[in-house]
Amino acid sequence: MSDATPDETMRARVLRVADSLLDEAGPDQLSLRKIAELADTSTQAVYTQFGGKPGLVDAMYRSGYQRLADELDGVPDFADPIERIRALGLAYRRVALANPEHYKLMTGRPIADFDAPRDSLRFAASTMQPLVDAVREACDVGALDGDPRTIAMRFWAAGHGRVSLELQGLVEVDDDEASEYIDRLINAHRPRRTGDEHTAADG
Amino acid sequence: MSDATPDETMRARVLRVADSLLDEAGPDQLSLRKIAELADTSTQAVYTQFGGKPGLVDAMYRSGYQRLADELDGVPDFADPIERIRALGLAYRRVALANPEHYKLMTGRPIADFDAPRDSLRFAASTMQPLVDAVREACDVGALDGDPRTIAMRFWAAGHGRVSLELQGLVEVDDDEASEYIDRLINAHRPRRTGDEHTAADG
DNA sequence: ACACTGTTATGGCGTTGTTGTGCCTATCAT
DNA sequence: ATGATAGGCACAACAACGCCATAACAGTGT
Numbered sequence: 001m002s003d004a005t006p007d008e009t010m011r012a013r014v015l016r017v018a019d020s021l022l023d024e025a026g027p028d029q030l031s032l033r034k035i036a037e038l039a040d041t042s043t044q045a046v047y048t049q050f051g052g053k054p055g056l057v058d059a060m061y062r063s064g065y066q067r068l069a070d071e072l073d074g075v076p077d078f079a080d081p082i083e084r085i086r087a088l089g090l091a092y093r094r095v096a097l098a099n100p101e102h103y104k105l106m107t108g109r110p111i112a113d114f115d116a117p118r119d120s121l122r123f124a125a126s127t128m129q130p131l132v133d134a135v136r137e138a139c140d141v142g143a144l145d146g147d148p149r150t151i152a153m154r155f156w157a158a159g160h161g162r163v164s165l166e167l168q169g170l171v172e173v174d175d176d177e178a179s180e181y182i183d184r185l186i187n188a189h190r191p192r193r194t195g196d197e198h199t200a201a202d203g
Numbered sequence: 204m205s206d207a208t209p210d211e212t213m214r215a216r217v218l219r220v221a222d223s224l225l226d227e228a229g230p231d232q233l234s235l236r237k238i239a240e241l242a243d244t245s246t247q248a249v250y251t252q253f254g255g256k257p258g259l260v261d262a263m264y265r266s267g268y269q270r271l272a273d274e275l276d277g278v279p280d281f282a283d284p285i286e287r288i289r290a291l292g293l294a295y296r297r298v299a300l301a302n303p304e305h306y307k308l309m310t311g312r313p314i315a316d317f318d319a320p321r322d323s324l325r326f327a328a329s330t331m332q333p334l335v336d337a338v339r340e341a342c343d344v345g346a347l348d349g350d351p352r353t354i355a356m357r358f359w360a361a362g363h364g365r366v367s368l369e370l371q372g373l374v375e376v377d378d379d380e381a382s383e384y385i386d387r388l389i390n391a392h393r394p395r396r397t398g399d400e401h402t403a404a405d406g
Numbered sequence: 407a408c409a410c411t412g413t414t415a416t417g418g419c420g421t422t423g424t425t426g427t428g429c430c431t432a433t434c435a436t
Numbered sequence: 437a438t439g440a441t442a443g444g445c446a447c448a449a450c451a452a453c454g455c456c457a458t459a460a461c462a463g464t465g466t
Contacts, residue, residue, distance in 0.1 A: 010413085010414090027312075027315075028315045028316050031452080031453065031454085032453080032454065032455085033452080033453075033454090041414070041415085042414060042415050042416075043415095043454080043455080044413080044414055044415065044416090044456090045413080045414060045415090047455080047456085048412080048413055048414075049413095052454075052455075053453095053454065053455090104311075104312065107367070107371070108307075108311040108312055108313070109230075109307065109311055109312075109313045110311070110312045110313070112230075112231045112315060112454095113231050113454085116371075121371070121372055121373060124373060125373055125374075150380065153368075153374050154365075154384055154387065156364075156368070156374075157361065157364040157365040157367075157368050157374065157384070158360065158361040158364050158365075158388075159364065160364040160367060160368060161359075161360040161361050161362065161363040161364020161365065161367065162357075162360040162361075162364065164310065164360075164363060164364065164367060165356075165359065165360050165363060168310070168319075168324070169324055170324060170327060170328055171328075171356050171359075171360065177353065181357055181360070184357065184391040184392065185361075185388075185391065187391055188387040188388065188390055188391030189387065213444085213445090234421080234422065234423085235422080235423065235424090236421080236422075236423090244445075244446085245445060245446050245447075246423080246424085246446095247425095247444080247445055247446065247447085248444075248445060248446090250424080250425085251443080251444055251445075252444090255423075255424075256422095256423060256424090315423095316423085
């Protein structure tokens with residue numbers, strides 16, 4: 001059985017060291033030389049395993065979205081799909097605030113010469129599938145009105161924006177306000193009451 | 204009077220060259236040596252004028268928010284404050300999409316060793332004052348309900364999130380959808396009709 | 407035992423931000 | 437008008453970086 005083939009061990013160790021270095025020292029201190037030293041190897045190992053620094057960062061990018069996907073998958077089912085949407089929003093924010101450097105890596109561009117390749121962008125977008133599903137379910141039961149995918153993208157955009165400003169210190173970090181924010185977003189997409197004509201902004 | 208002191212000339216030229224280089228080549232190609240060459244001077248000039256690369260980038264950061272502030276100030280007054288809020292949102296997005304690299308510099312962290320200092324963060328936040336004012340006016344006339352500053356920050360967060368995902372290619376760039384998105388945000392903060400009790404999410 | 411393949415270690419190359427040194431010019435007191 | 441002083445700029449050097457060429461190493465099949 002062994003602890004794994006040497007390849008996997010080395011790759012996993014480099015990735016783990018890089019992750020923790022990013023968390024502890026920030027993206028500017030994330031150098032191949034430091035990673036190699038901490039992983040007790042040479043910079044060349046990073047090249048064979050990841051093809052270079054952008055390749056390593058891409059792996060970190062994907063692992064970040066994988067963690068987000070796992071957390072969102074772990075959100076329990078509620079009888080009310082609206083409740084599930086709310087829980088997904090809070091979980092998203094919780095993951096982001098708990099791993100700020102990783103979140104910035106996933107949504108910003110804090111490391112030079114790294115642009116997420118198409119595949120990784122697709123993977124990132126697919127992370128929102130649980131939200132799309134919950135919105136679709138809410139639409140099916142008449143709790144929301146509109147195209148599920150469009151609505152889910154709106155929720156994602158709004159949630160990301162809030163978290164992003166919080167992480168930058170441009171708005172205050174406030175759990176209650178974040179929760180109220182999510183509720184407003186949801187309510188903005190509830191079907192209009194029967195008897196309510198168009199109220200405004202109809203074009 | 205006069206074309207300005209040599210200091211101002213040099214400072215302005217370096218800043219202008221840096222801005223255009225950022226736009227044309229992206230943040231990774233923004234090196235002091237290249238800037239100095241394009242500005243027909245040496246790297247030392249950047250140090251006397253800006254104190255180093257982070258200082259130069261800070262000046263670019265502030266000039267970016269200054270341009271945004273100018274654009275938002277240029278949004279005409281409407282009879283309906285809601286119309287003004289809508290126009291501010293569209294103007295914000297227009298500025299961001301027209302200067303993607305600058306917008307990323309202002310909201311992301313694409314350049315190593317640059318963290319916006321407190322003063323610059325405050326200045327950035329103050330850029331949203333026209334939005335706060337418009338929201339306050341809308342609240343005064345009963346078109347919106349809630350704390351103006353809180354609502355304005357929600358609009359900002361949501362707008363930034365949308366633009367950010369668009370710039371990253373995580374959602375499609377779509378003017379009509381962006382407009383609809385803004386309307387939904389606004390409608391989510393309209394006062395409840397008289398006779399409507401609390402409908403949901405009242406905590 | 408030998409050749410072959412894939413991974414890692416070593417050393418060096420070019421570029422980056424930064425800093426020290428010296429020059430050059432403008433300003434001011436005499 | 438002249439000498440002193442201060443400040444900005446050019447040039448060169450330094451440390452750190454990503455990257456790459458080369459050599460040493462381990463494992464496998466013959």
